[in-house]
Structures are given as structure tokens and as C-alpha cells.
Amino acid sequence: MEEIISLRDLLGILRKRLILILSITFTTVCISAIVSFIFLTPVYQASTQILVNQSKNDQNGYNASDVQTNLQFINTYNVIIKSPAILNPVIDKLNLNMTSAQLNEKISVGSEKNSQVVNITVRDEKVENAVKIANTVAKVFKSEITDIMSVDNVSILSPATAIEGQSPIKPRPLINISIALIIGMMAGIGLALLLDYMDNTIKNEQDIERFLRLPVIGIIATIDNNQLDYRDSGRKTRTSRTRGDSVGF
Incomplete structure (x- = not known):
């Protein structure tokens, strides 16, 4: 079954996995900075x-x-x-x-x-x-x-001369961090798309039509719990008033 992902779907996937993407990017940048500044010897x-x-x-x-x-x-x-x-x-x-x-x-x-x-x-x-x-x-x-x-x-x-404040030719921390930033973002986006591709759970009526090839004949609307509580409290109030009027009669 061929699947076509629209730009809106892609943006939705990235938005849903934004924390994952940012976490991977931040981790790769931190690792690159630590290695560049601490472990690599300047040359x-x-x-x-x-x-x-x-x-x-x-x-x-x-x-x-x-x-x-x-x-x-x-x-x-x-x-x-x-x-x-x-x-x-x-x-x-x-x-x-x-x-x-x-x-x-x-x-x-x-x-x-x-x-x-x-x-x-x-x-x-x-x-x-x-x-x-x-x-x-x-x-x-x-x-x-x-x-x-x-x-x-x-x-x-x-002849060769030593320049005051000469910078090493390697490592280049800023370049390493920039590369790590790009790699981290690509890895995060790739993992987000992979997780979404492997997720075969049904979430909405579009998924039913796409995966099960079945027409949707009805939808159960989502009811807010606050609205239920409000309706229940209103119903109880009306019931108590009715009982009070009956006793008064």
C-alpha cells in the first residue's frame, strides 16, 4: 500500500516529536563541545x-x-x-x-x-x-x-615564525559544533519519522479509512468532562427545585 505524506502531516509529525528532536540535537552538540574543548589536543x-x-x-x-x-x-x-x-x-x-x-x-x-x-x-x-x-x-x-x-x-x-595568539588548525570547536548541530537535527528528524512510520495505532477516522479500507459511517464526538459535570450539577439543581415545589404544594 503506497502512502503519501502531505506537508501538513509532516509538520504535524515534527511538532509532535519536537521534544525528541531537540533532545537529540542538544545531546550531540554537548558531546561535540566536550570532545572538542576537553579531549582533543590542539595541533x-x-x-x-x-x-x-x-x-x-x-x-x-x-x-x-x-x-x-x-x-x-x-x-x-x-x-x-x-x-x-x-x-x-x-x-x-x-x-x-x-x-x-x-x-x-x-x-x-x-x-x-x-x-x-x-x-x-x-x-x-x-x-x-x-x-x-x-x-x-x-x-x-x-x-x-x-x-x-x-x-x-x-x-x-x-623561514617559519611563531605568531602571537596563533590559533590551532585543529580541532575547530565551532565547526565541530555546527556539524554536530546539523547531524543531531537530521538524526532527530529521521528518528521522529521512523517512530511515526512504525506506529500503527488507530488515532482518528482518517487512519481507519487509510489502514482498514473501511468507510466511516459515524463518529462519536468527544465530550468534555467539565461539561458533563456542569450538566449533572444543573440537572441535580432542577431536580431539587422540583422536589421542593412538590413538598410546598
């Missing part, structure tokens, strides 16, 4: 840029072939930056209590398309550590690449 980010330029030994000036050669080497440089050959000296210089694999997870390297600028980004729970690691990686790479590839065409373009 900060610092970035530095290095420039892959022309070799200092070349005195003939820039040309297209030099630029193209440097661009081809950038992918190789990106791999070398995250290799133990660079990360192990960084760990030794900063006395980090971690392995090169653990440090590798904190570092991301990338460059824009057809750009000779390489971005080294470090994420850490302390902004000072992120800045130190980023700058140290750039310095170690600049010094070690000469021995690794026998080239001298890397320079530090923009």
Missing part, C-alpha cells in the same frame, strides 16, 4: 619555504633549460626532505624524542605547479616546536643536499 602548524634556484656555479644567467631542470628536481627534493638522511640530523639537533618515521608524519612537503618554491609544513602540539622543526628541516636540507646530489641551488626563501 599547530608552521611553514617555511625554500627556493630551488639556479646553481651558484653557473655564471651564464637564467635560461629556460635551467628552470625546467630545477622543476624536474623538485619532486626528488620533496622525497629527500622527508628521508632519514634529513630527518635524523634534525632529530639530533633538536634532541627530539622520536624516530624519523614519527617525525615524518608531522611533516608535509609540496609545491605549486610549475613553481620552484617548495613548502615545508610541520604540525605539532606546540607551535614553538613546529617552528623549530620546520626551520631546522630547511637548514639541514640546504646543507645536506650539496653532498647528496652535488648541487648548490637551494636557498631558504621564508
